[in-house]
Amino acid sequence: MYDAIIVGASFAGLAIANQLRGRRVLLIDRKPIGAGQTSACGTIWQVLRYWDLAEAVLQVHDGLVLHTARRAIEFPSPYPWCTFDYRRLCEILFQRSGADFLQAAVQGADGKTVHTNRGDFSARCLVDASGWRAVLATSLLPDFAPDDMNFGIETIVSPPEDAPASTMLHFWYAPTLLQDGLGWVFPRGETVSIGVGAYDGATHLSDTLTRFAARHAVSPDGLHGTYFPKALRAPTAGDVFVVGDAAGMCLALTGEGIRPALFFGEACGRIVRRVLTGELTLDAGLNEYEAFVRERRVLFRLFTALQSLLPRLPVSWINAIALVVRHDRLRPWVLDRYWDLTRTWDGKTMDPDGKM
Ligand SMILES: Cc1cc2nc3c(=O)[nH]c(=O)nc-3n(C[C@H](O)[C@H](O)[C@H](O)COP(=O)(O)OP(=O)(O)OC[C@H]3O[C@@H](n4cnc5c(N)ncnc54)[C@H](O)[C@@H]3O)c2cc1C
Numbered sequence: 152m153y154d155a156i157i158v159g160a161s162f163a164g165l166a167i168a169n170q171l172r173g174r175r176v177l178l179i180d181r182k183p184i185g186a187g188q189t190s191a192c193g194t195i196w197q198v199l200r201y202w203d204l205a206e207a208v209l210q211v212h213d214g215l216v217l218h219t220a221r222r223a224i225e226f227p228s229p230y231p232w233c234t235f236d237y238r239r240l241c242e243i244l245f246q247r248s249g250a251d252f253l254q255a256a257v258q259g260a261d262g263k264t265v266h267t268n269r270g271d272f273s274a275r276c277l278v279d280a281s282g283w284r285a286v287l288a289t290s291l292l293p294d295f296a297p298d299d300m301n302f303g304i305e306t307i308v309s310p311p312e313d314a315p316a317s318t319m320l321h322f323w324y325a326p327t328l329l330q331d332g333l334g335w336v337f338p339r340g341e342t343v344s345i346g347v348g349a350y351d352g353a354t355h356l357s358d359t360l361t362r363f364a365a366r367h368a369v370s371p372d373g374l375h376g377t378y379f380p381k382a383l384r385a386p387t388a389g390d391v392f393v394v395g396d397a398a399g400m401c402l403a404l405t406g407e408g409i410r411p412a413l414f415f416g417e418a419c420g421r422i423v424r425r426v427l428t429g430e431l432t433l434d435a436g437l438n439e440y441e442a443f444v445r446e447r448r449v450l451f452r453l454f455t456a457l458q459s460l461l462p463r464l465p466v467s468w469i470n471a472i473a474l475v476v477r478h479d480r481l482r483p484w485v486l487d488r489y490w491d492l493t494r495t496w497d498g499k500t501m502d503p504d505g506k507m
Contacts, residue, residue: 153177153274154427156265157250158257158287160184162412163395163419164280165241166202168248170420174427176250177272179257179265184245185238189282189377191305191344192240193320193337194409195490196231199240200505202413207240208233209340213318217473220325220466224473229483230490230503232320234339257281259290260391276423276433278392280416283378285397288388295388296397301332301406304356304376305346307339311368314343323363324469331462333406334363345369346376348406350458379406381458383451386415386444387437394419398444402451402492403458414493418443450492 153175157164160180168176180187196211214228245252255267264273265287279287288295316338323334332349345367347360357374364371384399386392394400394416401408419440426436461469476485494500499507 152263153251153272155276155278155423156272156274157278157280158265159280159282159395159397160245160252161187161241161280161282161395162409163397163400163416164278165244165248166413166416167278167280167394167420167423168250169202169244170417170424171427172247172249174424176248177253177274178245178248178250179253179255179267179272181254181256183254184252185241188237189375190237190409191234191335191337191346192237192339192409193232193234193335194407195493196233197490197501197503197505198410198413198493199233199235201501201507202244204235204240204243207235207243209236210234210338211318212320212338214320216319216321218321218323218325219470219473220327222470224470224477225319226477226482226486228486230486234320234337234344257286260287260389261290263390276392276426276436277390278394278419278423279388279397280394280412282396283380285384285388285393287391288385288393288397291389291391295384297382297384298352299381300352300378301348301350301381301403302352302354302356302376302378303346303348303406304360304374305335305344306360306364306371306374307342307344308364308369308372309341310338310343314368326466328363329359336367343367343369345371348379350381350403350462352378379408382455383444383448386441390433390437392419392423392437392440400444400451403454404461405454410493415444447492450489 156177160178212232215226217224255269258266285296321336334347337344379401380399381403395412400411425431
């Protein structure tokens with residue numbers, strides 16, 4: 152009997168495990184730690200400072216650029232962004248957690264028991280951090296995860312020698328690339344990640360990616376990617392805590408899910424710790440976690456609505472909206488509100504150095 156079993160050893164699962172140091176925790180993933188990168192690994196730099204993960208940073212960025220069919224609109228950011236090494240970040244978090252690790256495919260849960268292809272394991276608290284599949288939650292509630300999701304793929308390549316260096320995260324929003332989706336180019340030190348994501352969940356994107364990469368004078372060199380949710384789901388299923396993409400904690404439109412997975416993972420981990428010490432009953436812990444997520448659901452709902460609205464507008468409107476948001480008086484305010492989702496914590500606010 153473990154104190155806690157966490158399914159999924161990526162951002163959400165590792166953030167939870169870090170709050171449970173000193174407890175008997177089993178992390179289960181079907182891949183080795185750090186081997187399952189699906190994302191472009193771009194986030195707000197302070198987020199990695201807050202979790203003391205600066206060692207994994209590959210490049211710091213000054214802001215974002217939105218490329219539409221006709222223009223490139225820059226959004227210098229009041230705070231830096233960064234791209235980081237997925238494997239390194241996972242290894243650091245795992246080493247700090249002190250958790251046991253089992254490489255196994257999880258099939259589902261039943262009461263306090265998790266079934267895997269390597270046997271059954273039990274714990275006082277179960278956490279589903281298995282990404283969009285939500286393997287524990289769907290085994291308890293078959294309709295838990297909706298089919299309607301975004302899908303993205305990307306490749307990591309060396310840029311051509313004559314490519315201009317950039318310290319911005321670049322997004323492409325142009326019907327000539329994808330009718331209903333976006334493309335991105337994220338510099339990451341010596342390499343660059345180039346990807347495309349479809350808002351209608353289309354999975355046949357490799358030709359689109361090849362065409363997009365050719366615009367940047369490169370060819371894809373290996374691919375990774377998967378689905379990513381476009382709407383918040385329930386944060387609990389029966390007695391199971393559900394966190395990260397498993398709970399739909401990925402902002403639609405931008406596809407930003409790392410920061411929410413770490414943040415809600417930490418919040419969930421703190422609550423599970425209090426359940427394990429006896430400060431909270433399991434029911435009270437589940438209720439407190441649900442309330443914590445409910446208080447922060449507005450931004451998720453806003454981005455779900457924006458994702459269904461913006462692709463219907465002509466590109467000229469998108470340009471006009473982007474230029475308004477880009478204005479020096481509005482941009483810092485908008486970007487600050489975007490960060491707020493994970494910046495305020497227990498009544499404290501993260502400062503520009505990533506400290507609370
Ligand atoms: C192409 C692409 C690019 C992206 N780029 C960014 C970006 O730059 N910035 C950003 O913030 N977000 C990005 N995202 C979104 C981001 O990757 C996710 O929101 C984030 O990974 C969610 O973290 P998580 O820990 O909840 O789930 P995941 O990272 O998906 O981890 C789930 C873990 O569960 C394991 N698992 C799944 N099923 C089982 C099972 N049956 N048994 C055992 N283990 C299992 C998996 O192996 C995996 O390790 C991107 C997504 C995609 C698809």
